[in-house]
Amino acid sequence: MLPTVPGNGPTGYSVADYTAIRDICEHLKASSTKGELAEKIARELEKYSVLALQVICGRLHHEVEHLPSPYREAVRPFFIQQLFGAHHQIMLMFRNGSFWKMRETLTDQVLISEYFLMVQKACFSRETQSDYVPGFNSPYQGLFYFLIAAFQMFVLEGPGHPVGMPFPGGFRVEDHNGVYFCPVRDKEKEVPYSICNFCPAKQTDTLK
Structure with a gap:
C-alpha cells in the first residue's frame, strides 16, 4: 500500500510520505539498464488502485478544464494519451515480459539522477499553494506523472509529451x-x- 497519511505534518503529509518517495526515487535512479528501470517503474505503477487512478483522471480533467477553448478540446486527448495511454502501454509490456529483453544501458545516468532528485522535490511542490487540498494533491499523484514521463524519456527515449x-x-x-x-x-x-x-x-x- 502507498503510505499516504495526509494531515500529520505542518504542510499536510507525514514524514513517511517524504521518506517513501525519496526511497522510490533512489531505487529508480540506481537502475543501470532500460529494462531494469522499466520494470521498477511498472512495479511502482502497480501500486495505484483503480480509485487512485480515477482521482488522477479527475485532477487531469480539472486542470484541462481551465484551459481556453478551442485549445482545451484539441489538447485533451493528448493529455489522456500522455498519462493513461502510456500507463496501459507500460503495464502491458510489463505483463508480457517485454522488459526482460531491454538490456541496453541507460543513455545518460547523470541526467536520470538529476531527474529523480528533481522528482523528490516536485511531488511536494503544491503543498504551499493556495489551492492545495491534501486529498486532491497527494504527492503520489505527482509521482505517477513523473514515473510515466521517466519511462517515455529514458526507457523509450521519446518525448515527454506525445x-x-x-x-x-x-x-x-x-x-x-x-x-x-x-x-x-x-x-x-x-x-x-x-x-x-x-x-x-x-x-x-x-x-x-
Whole structure:
C-alpha cells in the first residue's frame, strides 16, 4: 500500500510520505539498464488502485478544464494519451515480459539522477499553494506523472509529451524519422520541476 497519511505534518503529509518517495526515487535512479528501470517503474505503477487512478483522471480533467477553448478540446486527448495511454502501454509490456529483453544501458545516468532528485522535490511542490487540498494533491499523484514521463524519456527515449500534441501558436510535437522536435523544449528552463529540461526532443526552432 502507498503510505499516504495526509494531515500529520505542518504542510499536510507525514514524514513517511517524504521518506517513501525519496526511497522510490533512489531505487529508480540506481537502475543501470532500460529494462531494469522499466520494470521498477511498472512495479511502482502497480501500486495505484483503480480509485487512485480515477482521482488522477479527475485532477487531469480539472486542470484541462481551465484551459481556453478551442485549445482545451484539441489538447485533451493528448493529455489522456500522455498519462493513461502510456500507463496501459507500460503495464502491458510489463505483463508480457517485454522488459526482460531491454538490456541496453541507460543513455545518460547523470541526467536520470538529476531527474529523480528533481522528482523528490516536485511531488511536494503544491503543498504551499493556495489551492492545495491534501486529498486532491497527494504527492503520489505527482509521482505517477513523473514515473510515466521517466519511462517515455529514458526507457523509450521519446518525448515527454506525445507526438502530435498541440501547443498554443499552432505548433506540435513532431517526429522526423525518430528525431523528435518540440516547440517548448528549450522555453521552460526556468519553470520549476518541468520535464522539458530532461526531454530528448530538440527545440522546434532547430528543425531544418
